Amino acid sequence: MVITKEKQQYTQSGENLVLHSIKNFDPEEIFDCGQAFRFSETNGVWQGVAFGKVVTCKREGDTVIFYHMTEKDFIEIWYDYFTLDMDYDRVIQIISQDETLKCAAAFAKGIRILRQDPWETLCSFIISQNNNIPRIKGIIARLCETFGDEIEPGFFSFPSPDRLADLTVEDLQPLRAGFRAKYILDAAKKITAGQVEIYRLKHLPYEEAKQELLKIKGVGQKVADCALLFGCEKLEAFPEDVWIKRVMAMLLPAGLPECAREYAGIAQQYLFHYARNHNIK
DNA sequence: AGCCAGGGTCTGC
DNA sequence: GCAGACCATGGC
Numbered sequence: 001m002v003i004t005k006e007k008q009q010y011t012q013s014g015e016n017l018v019l020h021s022i023k024n025f026d027p028e029e030i031f032d033c034g035q036a037f038r039f040s041e042t043n044g045v046w047q048g049v050a051f052g053k054v055v056t057c058k059r060e061g062d063t064v065i066f067y068h069m070t071e072k073d074f075i076e077i078w079y080d081y082f083t084l085d086m087d088y089d090r091v092i093q094i095i096s097q098d099e100t101l102k103c104a105a106a107f108a109k110g111i112r113i114l115r116q117d118p119w120e121t122l123c124s125f126i127i128s129q130n131n132n133i134p135r136i137k138g139i140i141a142r143l144c145e146t147f148g149d150e151i152e153p154g155f156f157s158f159p160s161p162d163r164l165a166d167l168t169v170e171d172l173q174p175l176r177a178g179f180r181a182k183y184i185l186d187a188a189k190k191i192t193a194g195q196v197e198i199y200r201l202k203h204l205p206y207e208e209a210k211q212e213l214l215k216i217k218g219v220g221q222k223v224a225d226c227a228l229l230f231g232c233e234k235l236e237a238f239p240e241d242v243w244i245k246r247v248m249a250m251l252l253p254a255g256l257p258e259c260a261r262e263y264a265g266i267a268q269q270y271l272f273h274y275a276r277n278h279n280i281k
Numbered sequence: 282a283g284c285c286a287g288g289g290t291c292t293g294c
Numbered sequence: 295g296c297a298g299a300c301c302a303t304g305g306c
Binding site: 034035125128129130131132133134135136179183217218219220221222223226239240241242243244272276 | 285286287288289290
Binding site: 138 | 300301302303304305
């Protein structure tokens with residue numbers, strides 16, 4: 001099922017915008033599956049910052065409420081961000097030709113791959129290397145508080161590449177990013193200088209886009225694939241981190257099934273979530 | 282204390 | 295092409 005931009009499938013009530021009868025949308029699974037690092041939950045309400053704006057949402061059964069959201073922003077920003085044009089029932093049906101993927105998908109039907117900002121995604125996954133999710137979130141929070149703009153009291157935008165390009169590793173010391181600081185700066189410099197045109201990558205074929213990202217120090221196969229999948233709309237990207245290597249060795253030793261080729265990244269996300277919640281060693 | 286975390290670079294074979 | 299040391303930091 002797909003939400004279209006036609007009225008009826010969403011309504012406005014007061015300052016809120018409400019999606020009706022939507023399956024495959026669970027904020028907890030979307031924001032807690034390791035693709036976005038700027039959201040947190042309080043009493044079932046998820047809140048964070050994306051594209052320079054605060055987003056607040058909550059699921060109640062098959063209804064999703066976005067708080068303080070105008071119809072204009074919904075149409076122009078959040079419809080794309082939450083990929084409401086994607087038919088997840090159909091994707092799940094396709095990859096469920098394989099029994100293992102069917103099981104993994106059934107375990108977290110509410111996951112969606114967000115369309116995040118390419119720079120924010122790249123920078124976040126540079127920070128992610130040899131790191132754990134709570135600490136990744138901490139470093140990114142300090143990055144935004146230190147170098148971003150305060151868009152609302154207590155909420156900060158993600159700093160642009162230009163903002164960081166002329167800084168030094170000493171300037172980044174308050175982030176406690178360790179050896180990753182120099183990689184963040186190299187990415188900011190190459191993008192600011194036009195050596196890597198990050199906002200053009202989603203229009204390039206997967207392999208060409210990947211080669212561009214690999215020009216950046218500290219960006220290898222896995223970080224590039226995460227940036228492509230979560231920030232450049234490349235659903236065929238299949239990032240292999242330690243969790244995926246473990247779950248593949250145990251459940252799919254012959255490799256990713258052919259039926260999942262087109263949506264490898266979505267299958268990967270179901271597997272990642274499954275592995276982390278089943279103590280796969 | 283030692284191991285691990287959504288890895289990558291560098292060196293040596 | 296592949297193995298191993300090393301890289302900062304913090305939680306367990």
